[in-house]
Amino acid sequence: MSKINKVVLAYSGGLDTSAIIPWLKENYDCEVVAFVADVGQGEEELIGIEEKALASGASSCYIADLKEEMVKDYIYPSLKTGAVYEGKYLLGTSMARPIIAKAQVECALEVGADALCHGCTGKGNDQVRFEGAFAALAPQLKVIAPWREWDLRSREALLDYLAERDIPCTASLEKIYSRDANAWHVSTEGGVLEDTWNAPNDLCWVWTKDPEQAPDQAETVTLKIEQGEVVAVDGEAMTPYNVLTYLNEKGIEHGVGRIDIVENRLVGMKSRGCYETPGGTIMMEALRAVEQLVLDKESFDFRQTLGLKASHLIYDGRWFTPLCQSLIAAADELAKDVSGEVVVKLYKGQATVIQKRSTNSLYSEEFATFGEDDVYDHSHAGGFIRLYSLASRIRALNSQKK
Amino acid sequence: MSKINKVVLAYSGGLDTSAIIPWLKENYDCEVVAFVADVGQGEEELIGIEEKALASGASSCYIADLKEEMVKDYIYPSLKTGAVYEGKYLLGTSMARPIIAKAQVECALEVGADALCHGCTGKGNDQVRFEGAFAALAPQLKVIAPWREWDLRSREALLDYLAERDIPCTASLEKIYSRDANAWHVSTEGGVLEDTWNAPNDLCWVWTKDPEQAPDQAETVTLKIEQGEVVAVDGEAMTPYNVLTYLNEKGIEHGVGRIDIVENRLVGMKSRGCYETPGGTIMMEALRAVEQLVLDKESFDFRQTLGLKASHLIYDGRWFTPLCQSLIAAADELAKDVSGEVVVKLYKGQATVIQKRSTNSLYSEEFATFGEDDVYDHSHAGGFIRLYSLASRIRALNSQKK
């Protein structure tokens, strides 16, 4: 293996990536550039992060604001496909990985690095997502995955490792729950969740109010959707990221968007997590409601098929593949009609569409009560049914002849 | 067309089928046998129904108790496929049609009838479902669909028609909402729902408490599932139908199982309805939760594909086809592992699985914390990822050569 001179690390400021910086320098004898992606994980995670990176030994630290791009170019296309993993998971962590990886690669190319590094563990999906993106975007760069290489196996070991090197770290020894957050969602794993027979407790939820503590008074929000994208909320045009934060605030207050799931990881094992996607849940419900109005039977079915397929590709770290782009192209085409307005009611954990309309609606009172010779005649149905059940009839007649 | 001597009518006791009896006799000069299917639509609909049928002119009236059979042989198989129409509808009306039609055909064969009749309108799905079943089960019998033949076009006309013949009828002139009920669900269409921009009002919901009026105290139910079927609830073994009524009671109290949907009818138009499936929603959630534990990634995906496909077949009246039976065989096979226990929390309109376990679970703390040389080694992931992203890597290297 050729010598590595400069590596760009996806740096979060947490314990793991803090330890990775000195580890890389010692084990690869290379310069380490810290790359921080702002995907809306929260201001508190970003404050002082550059200082922290430098204190850990990074030669420099780049912070990229990816918030608008993430919603516009990753979340919206995913939403149009209808991707929901295993019936529940809105893919919050999965969708953030490719955008971080892409920006990290761009950083690496800019600073002339010859390697990329991430802090994902060896049992999870994220390593596949990062490295899948790296393979598609910069196959010439080496990839270092410390968790698959080093023999540090616990928080204690990491803290000791940093302490031995006098690198300041505020991380605590005890950390029961493992979390990941961005503007779209926050996930919680570990602790009581490790036994599926345990119900989640209060520590398993980070953002959203417990539905039982949410306001007794329901609230509504109105979303304006154009070609499958939310362009305004409650009468106000907003950027994609602002739509999301606005809806997050509403959803959080009403306990919307919690799921508790056991899911199949790509790497063959199952894991259990509690995920919160407050604004996303509202958007998803709204989008599906407009689709109810505008998509015909076969198109709706295909959109569901696309969503199922896309959910795997996105979950599995396949964003930058021809197949994922093909699904997105198909979904974009179907979304051309998906424009309208939706009123969503928020109440004690639920987001329920109560009103919806669209100028592309295939439903309308007018058609339902149409005069008979216009678009529909009761008598047409007789011919339809006759042909529709013809194969059944012939098959049954056959079997009677035997 | 050859002369019809005896027709078996799917009789509900309502205004439409009450008028159909004399209409058949007058227009086809034939004997009319009333066939009543008890699918759990409610005692009040069955009281005095035989007298009513005879008073309308039926020569006899047969009542078939199909309640257990419906849950066991139609609902459970459907649940195993995971069929949900257009992402929301639990197929309550759709699943009831084939079982009614099958029993009606059996009645017709027994009484030596040469025709079958139903009271479905010419704009709906149910005519297709009835006649699809008839075509598969008794293609030799004639089918009469009065709504596609007669020129009675309003409740008023029907009432007049009965009055002219001195046939007693308690139906009211005004009936804003059209409803269909069985043990699994009740549907409501019409009235304010005809404008999708109207929110449903209290008249749009029949069984379930308004979530906002539901108890402030959450409640749990525990379901025991064996091979994809609920066999006991709250520690008590129950028949399928009893499971359903027990869960209905719980769900109704907590406002569980309401949906408000615009759906694509098979006959090309859209319609909007409010559907309530309280017990069914709880069962569905519980079943999916056990699947989360026991189905691997590809099996879970296929179960979802089956559900999507089955939802159309069931909705479209294709129950008695080789294809539907093929899907059910596939789902039965996957359901062999789907056994376990689930605790569902009911609160203000929501049914949320909070605990789940299965001896077939592919998840377990034990595996998650396994020693490295047993079933999983962090280092395995490196090889996995390398191969998993190999095509991406080669493609990217190709494009760099250009």
Place this chain on the structure above:
Amino acid sequence: MSKINKVVLAYSGGLDTSAIIPWLKENYDCEVVAFVADVGQGEEELIGIEEKALASGASSCYIADLKEEMVKDYIYPSLKTGAVYEGKYLLGTSMARPIIAKAQVECALEVGADALCHGCTGKGNDQVRFEGAFAALAPQLKVIAPWREWDLRSREALLDYLAERDIPCTASLEKIYSRDANAWHVSTEGGVLEDTWNAPNDLCWVWTKDPEQAPDQAETVTLKIEQGEVVAVDGEAMTPYNVLTYLNEKGIEHGVGRIDIVENRLVGMKSRGCYETPGGTIMMEALRAVEQLVLDKESFDFRQTLGLKASHLIYDGRWFTPLCQSLIAAADELAKDVSGEVVVKLYKGQATVIQKRSTNSLYSEEFATFGEDDVYDHSHAGGFIRLYSLASRIRALNSQKK
């Protein structure tokens, strides 16, 4: 029904549409415009066709040359999806219908007609294809389908009908086989084919040489493909239509592209036909061969899924629907990599790809023999397999514990 003033008829010059002209005038008291689509059905069918139309009573006759457009905008997109109906049929008749219908509608709008008419029978697919296109493109125009209206039921009746009106007609009384031709294919139905236990005889094949009579010497053609479209053959750049006619000539000589199929019509019955698609078969083989080189496993699978889905939409007359456009968008995206060169050997009924290459190829000797630390290491496979079979392993361990 409002009065019809002017109708545009899809006119072929054959017996049926010749009789339709006077029938329309007599029964609808309207002007009839004959519209002729040149889709490559052959010069002999077009010679003197305007005179014939006028002699039958048409007020005018428009001939539209759709040959290049058909290949470029209908056949090429279909080929990219890989659509093949029921495993065999290359959709020759199906693809021609929407382009004819679209041009017919354009003609109707131009001449200010208020109705459209076609000569398709009431048992076939083509009526659905024409009327499906009409519904999507000009729902305001009335549609007249004489075969579903009139009581002319035989060739004899049609000939008599014309004779009574002194309209000259060269059609013969006896016509055993029914045929449809365009540049892409010719179909033959009827006669001996009506019994599936009869083998096709010489009358069942129109264009292609019997493979047993084809040259004993094989021949090759070389196709150059760019982004899923054939752009040159045997070293010469050609327009899409010229590609097709060039390959047709080769294929015909070697008996390539015959199929004998029993297929499911959309209208519920099965029919049997012998179809010949000589050039198309060669193109299809060539395209699939380049896909073998450039599409990864999951993309190839999705392309196959798209082809299956598209085959139904195209067969069923759904070209002008959002769903069909969505599938085409997906296929176009995948086709971006589908460029290369292919040598096809033609021999005694077979078109076999014997050589293929592409600069986008994911296969190459270079990769296959790569040094181990470059893109692939034997040892990677161990980790891959371990994770790939992890769910199986856990499931088996579970069942051993019982």
Place this chain on the structure above:
Amino acid sequence: MSKINKVVLAYSGGLDTSAIIPWLKENYDCEVVAFVADVGQGEEELIGIEEKALASGASSCYIADLKEEMVKDYIYPSLKTGAVYEGKYLLGTSMARPIIAKAQVECALEVGADALCHGCTGKGNDQVRFEGAFAALAPQLKVIAPWREWDLRSREALLDYLAERDIPCTASLEKIYSRDANAWHVSTEGGVLEDTWNAPNDLCWVWTKDPEQAPDQAETVTLKIEQGEVVAVDGEAMTPYNVLTYLNEKGIEHGVGRIDIVENRLVGMKSRGCYETPGGTIMMEALRAVEQLVLDKESFDFRQTLGLKASHLIYDGRWFTPLCQSLIAAADELAKDVSGEVVVKLYKGQATVIQKRSTNSLYSEEFATFGEDDVYDHSHAGGFIRLYSLASRIRALNSQKK
């Protein structure tokens, strides 16, 4: 890792597995049992194989005759699903792996072995297939894959290794093409095939006559099919294996069943091979032909979907998974109607169905020419089309209003 005492090796008698025996003994200090699966690879491969195994140092050698079981329990179920990998490959090697692995596991359990070993290389699919089966059937047994462990990297190294140990071996130094054979197929890889721009030469084909050298006289075979399985050929009832060998003989003579494919391996790379499946190709064509007669439109489509899905599972070594069993259950259900007789014409590389019939046929002259009031009325089509295109019509009317 705990000590291994006894290992059962899937032994072929070839160079690789001959070297593996001493290598296992030296590196694992264990007893080696040679397990030979007779899957119809040919008598010459089995003659003297026990002696050979013992001479190489095996403690014993078991030979299992799996020929009938392979056709009956692996090939027939696969055929019913219609599995064809990437549009061409009839899965000859893929289907043989699970049956060999299963018998090998049974042998290991019987002789009390604690490990399993195979001679598959680290770049291929077969390692995944073997180890996938091992994981599902005997997860408690260790797996040894020498090709991923040892540093022997060439035929020369293997020959030297054997020579050093005085183990007799008749393998030649030069072996350009790599082959795998069983009753169903023979595959050839390597040599000129490594460049996709090379056409296959005579060395690339093992069994079948070159179509250009095949008889000038066509020949026919008649297959009798019951519920998706061939039960008799040319009037004679035969066991599944005998059906296959009979058809192989015919197919070989006429050059039937050759394919030349670049395929996506499961392990991320592409490979190119020439495969011959003479009898299998005939069976596949015959089966599909009966399906044309008996499956309705939606069932045929689903069978195609099943085939696509099953092709990946079988190729990927997923035979012993709940998902694969679910697909097989679905296919079995559809195959219940697939009975009939088919005449296949063999000529110069082609197997063409020319006659077919079935008592379950949904096609029949009788229905096609039915009186109008029996099963089909031309006028029914009008209503069908109206409803079928209703969504298109409404959408178009919508867009005209804008």
